[in-house]
Amino acid sequence: MPAKELTRPCMDCKDAEAILTTRKRSLCSHCFKLFIQFKILRRMDGHKAPPKIQKEYLxxxxxxxxxxxxxxxxxxxxxxxxxxxxxxxxxxxxxxxxxxxxxxxxxxxxxxxxxxxxxxxxxxxxxxxxxxxxxxxxxxxxxxxxxxxxxxxxxxxxxxxxxxxxxxxxxxxxxxxxxxxxxxxxxxxxxxxxxxxxxxxxxxxxxxxxxxxxxxxxxxxxxxxxxxxxxxxxxxxxxxxxxxxxxxxxxxxxxxxxxxxxxxxxxxxxxxxxxxxxxxxxxxxxxxxxxxxxxxxxxxxxxxxxxxxxxxxxxxxxxxxxxxxDPASCALCGSLVGNVKGNTGITVASQFGESQGSQFCYGCSRSRPEIKS
Ligand SMILES: [Zn+2]
Ligand SMILES: [Zn+2]
CATH class of the missing domain: 3.40.50.620 (HUPs)
Incomplete structure (x- = not known):
């Protein structure tokens, strides 16, 4: 079969017209999709199904x-x-x-x-x-x-x-x-x-x-x-x-x-x-x-x-x-409260009487409504 007449052939498959350039490579849509899919799916390698021999599997x-x-x-x-x-x-x-x-x-x-x-x-x-x-x-x-x-x-x-x-x-x-x-x-x-x-x-x-x-x-x-x-x-x-x-x-x-x-x-x-x-x-x-x-x-x-x-x-x-x-974590965002020397977060007394109140980390305390930054 004669080779296709392509003005700008895809650098991967060489069989289709390149439609875009990514990371200095001109690719057709199919090869570009494969490239992105590969990059993302290799990050999903930790989620694999066990071999079919194993019957019980959810x-x-x-x-x-x-x-x-x-x-x-x-x-x-x-x-x-x-x-x-x-x-x-x-x-x-x-x-x-x-x-x-x-x-x-x-x-x-x-x-x-x-x-x-x-x-x-x-x-x-x-x-x-x-x-x-x-x-x-x-x-x-x-x-x-x-x-x-x-x-x-x-x-x-x-x-x-x-x-x-x-x-x-x-x-x-x-x-x-x-x-x-x-x-x-x-x-x-x-x-x-x-x-x-x-x-x-x-x-x-x-x-x-x-x-x-x-x-x-x-x-x-x-x-x-x-x-x-x-x-x-x-x-x-x-x-x-x-x-x-x-x-x-x-x-x-x-x-x-x-x-x-x-x-x-x-x-x-x-x-x-x-x-x-x-x-x-x-x-x-x-x-x-x-x-x-x-x-x-x-x-x-x-x-x-x-x-x-x-x-x-x-x-x-x-x-x-x-x-x-200090292993205590911030009641709002979950970060450690005493994570950085000097930035020890704050404890806010509860408005509800008996209880001790909650601890908030440095990051959250900076965003509190009365604190203007
Ligand atoms: Zn291609
Ligand atoms: Zn926090």
């Missing part, structure tokens, strides 16, 4: 929190592809069950519109997984001590009204936090607590977070700036979280532009992914949270020096949890 349950952003949606797409292959191969078994949790975006930020059609699209495109959607304020239901904890944490100037709905109470708490950095910081803590509590109730042994390498680098830099360096061992590295659920980050070898390229060659993701809200160019830097600033920084610098930014999260992934003389 696949483990893994939880994927889905923000409907590009990264977690691509992760779902690739894990679905892996499970589908295992299912259709008579010689293999399904390695795990995927549970997908969506915290309703409109309950996190009012600027996010309803996602009903995206959720419908999800269930249609990936019919074999279990999907749950929860509003952000269900953190009070899943973490029952959270209502009291928030009262202690916010301090006496925060007036909580127990006759109000959970939705209104969470909105009042979030409204009492003044700076953008503290708001983002506390939202992240509460979202993590909700996802972990759901994973535990649902008996999921591992949470697969959809953070790209870009996001992990930004989290590392922001975590250090916010006094949360000690919790990077589980917020950025693969390992056990303080709540006894394993945290893993299978996208850690792929940066965000590569995930966007992947989405561009998967038309089935177009009615699922909610595009990022662009930060307006004229917004004052001081109105951005440290998390947003660091994400912006890593995205722009990563475009110029991809290797340098990848190194940030790679280095953080090697961190070991530091030992501490």
């Amino acid at each position: 696949p483990s349950k893994l939880l994927l929190p889905l923000s409907l952003g590009v990264s977690s949606s691509v992760l779902l797409h690739i894990l679905d592809w892996q499970l589908e292959r295992q299912r259709s191969n008579p010689h293999s078994r399904v390695a795990y069950q995927l549970h997908v949790l969506v915290i309703e975006p409109s309950t996190i930020s009012p600027s996010n519109s309803s996602f009903d059609s995206n959720f419908e699209g999800l269930q249609k495109t990936f019919p074999t997984h279990i999907f749950t959607r929860l509003p952000f304020y269900s953190v009070f239901e899943y973490v029952p001590e959270m209502k009291e904890l928030i009262l202690e944490y916010a301090g006496p100037q925060f007036a909580d009204d127990s006759s109000q709905s959970d939705e209104a109470r969470l909105a009042a708490f979030r409204g009492s936090v003044s700076s953008a950095t503290s708001k983002d910081d506390l939202d992240n803590v509460l979202l993590t607590r909700l996802v972990v509590a759901f994973a535990k109730q649902d008996a999921c042994e591992t949470i697969l977070w959809g953070d790209s390498d870009t996001r992990l680098s930004a989290k590392t830099l922001a975590g250090a700036a916010k006094g949360r360096g000690a919790s990077l061992t589980w917020q950025v590295s693969d390992g056990m979280s303080p709540w006894g659920v394993q945290f893993e980050f299978p996208l850690r070898d792929i940066n965000k532009p590569e995930l966007q390229q992947y989405k561009s060659v998967c038309p089935e993701l177009s009615n699922i992914v909610i595009p990022d809200q662009p930060i307006p160019d004229n917004i004052l830097t001081k109105n951005l949270s440290i998390d947003e600033l660091m994400m912006r920084y890593v995205e722009t610098q990563g475009a110029k020096y991809p290797g340098v930014m990848a190194n940030v999260s790679r280095t953080a992934n090697k961190l070991q949890a530091a030992g501490s003389d």
Whole structure:
């Protein structure tokens, strides 16, 4: 057969037109997908089914929190592809069950519109997984001590009204936090607590977070700036979280532009992914949270020096949890309270009489409503 006439042949298969360039290689969509799938699935090597000889076998349950952003949606797409292959191969078994949790975006930020059609699209495109959607304020239901904890944490100037709905109470708490950095910081803590509590109730042994390498680098830099360096061992590295659920980050070898390229060659993701809200160019830097600033920084610098930014999260992934003389952990975020010399956290006396009150770490104490930073 005569060779195909190709203007720009794919550098891998040499049999199709290259449609994009990644890591200095021009590839066709098929080879590009294989490259990204390989990078992600080798991070899933720890989740394998035992050989068929072993009769009794119940696949483990893994939880994927889905923000409907590009990264977690691509992760779902690739894990679905892996499970589908295992299912259709008579010689293999399904390695795990995927549970997908969506915290309703409109309950996190009012600027996010309803996602009903995206959720419908999800269930249609990936019919074999279990999907749950929860509003952000269900953190009070899943973490029952959270209502009291928030009262202690916010301090006496925060007036909580127990006759109000959970939705209104969470909105009042979030409204009492003044700076953008503290708001983002506390939202992240509460979202993590909700996802972990759901994973535990649902008996999921591992949470697969959809953070790209870009996001992990930004989290590392922001975590250090916010006094949360000690919790990077589980917020950025693969390992056990303080709540006894394993945290893993299978996208850690792929940066965000590569995930966007992947989405561009998967038309089935177009009615699922909610595009990022662009930060307006004229917004004052001081109105951005440290998390947003660091994400912006890593995205722009990563475009110029991809290797340098990848190194940030790679280095953080090697961190070991530091030992501490004080094993007490923060009531809110789960970090060790006395983890850094001099930054010993705070104990807040309870407003409820007898009990001793809760301890909060240095990172959380910096985000408290009355502390202006
Ligand atoms: Zn190819
Ligand atoms: Zn804390």
